[in-house]
Amino acid sequence: xxxxxxxxxxxxxxxxxxxxxxxxxxxxxxxxxxxxxxxxxxxxxxxxxxxxxxxxxxxxxxxxxxxxxxxxxxxxxxxxxxxxxxxxxxxxxxxxxxxxxxxxxxxxxxxxxxxxxxxxxxxxxxxxxxxxxxxxxxxxxxxxxxxxxxxxxxxxxxxxxxxx
Numbered sequence: 001x002x003x004x005x006x007x008x009x010x011x012x013x014x015x016x017x018x019x020x021x022x023x024x025x026x027x028x029x030x031x032x033x034x035x036x037x038x039x040x041x042x043x044x045x046x047x048x049x050x051x052x053x054x055x056x057x058x059x060x061x062x063x064x065x066x067x068x069x070x071x072x073x074x075x076x077x078x079x080x081x082x083x084x085x086x087x088x089x090x091x092x093x094x095x096x097x098x099x100x101x102x103x104x105x106x107x108x109x110x111x112x113x114x115x116x117x118x119x120x121x122x123x124x125x126x127x128x129x130x131x132x133x134x135x136x137x138x139x140x141x142x143x144x145x146x147x148x149x150x151x152x153x154x155x156x157x158x159x160x161x162x163x164x
Contacts, residue, residue: 023112025148025153026112029119029153033107033121033144033155035050036051037105041103053156054077055077057075057157058073059071059074060159060160060161063161074158094127097131098129098136099128100126100127100128103125105123108120116148118143119146120142123142141163
């Protein structure tokens with residue numbers, strides 16, 4: 001099961017990184033986001049954290065398009081580390097409960113102006129809960145803000161889990 005997810009993820013990463021006509025900055029932002037996504041698939045906390053600035057900020061939309069329902073969850077790399085550690089544990093636990101997992105992560109939009117960028121990504125999937133037989137699906141959008149610092153793109157802030 002893990003192998004199937006990893007192979008699918010590797011295919012998405014390998015095929016989603018190069019687009020004709022993109023500037024070098026857009027390609028670098030896209031690659032950074034896929035590096036972050038790949039860190040989750042590999043359960044590599046170091047790889048995930050390497051994509052962020054020390055003073056990063058993150059919010060969770062909790063599935064709502066209404067910003068009044070969002071919460072400020074991450075303030076700094078230490079709180080991001082705790083959040084991502086918990087998320088990796090939860091993901092590993094979920095992989096034990098679900099079978100026939102299909103997972104996708106794709107960068108859908110990137111805009112760069114000088115040393116600043118915004119991006120959006122879609123994260124989706126489905127799996128069969130082995131205990132209940134229920135098919136579970138998810139589909140959400142993440143919004144990313146990035147800066148080019150000393151020639152290297154880094155994620156400065158994000159809004160996660162805005163439902164489509």
